């Protein structure tokens with residue numbers, strides 16, 4: 364099922380999302396099953412549960428953002444990141460442009476860490492520790508911000524209105 368996207372200024376986007384206690388619960392698995400195609404159909408490369416109205420520590424992220432069209436064809440494959448914590452990060456940062464499905468028609472330049480090490484659980488309840496870098500690290504930071512009630516417009520410089528996105 365394709366879910367509706369919650370947009371700014373809906374207050375759910377500003378709440379700290381709750382930890383998922385029972386990852387195997389049918390309602391959590393169904394939410395993940397719906398979030399993945401929703402991300403692709405809305406042309407996103409990451410999607411956090413508060414963006415579909417669920418204040419839970421769940422985000423789905425495209426496995427390779429450079430292959431969006433290929434992943435969109437099946438719209439079934441994503442990295443499922445539950446209860447994530449950034450446990451290490453680079454000292455160096457970089458600046459790049461971001462947008463967000465919950466803040467349509469806006470892009471902005473944001474400073475992010477070059478790499479982050481993230482501890483999280485997958486949808487099977489397995490714990491992972493993963494170091495991601497460059498744009499993937501940016502996607503993780505953007506999505507984890509959502510789970511803490513932060514939007515990219517809070518951090519962005521040079522906010523621009525755009526027609527697409």
Ligand code: CO
Pocket residue numbers: 462463464465505509
């Ligand atoms: Co977003």
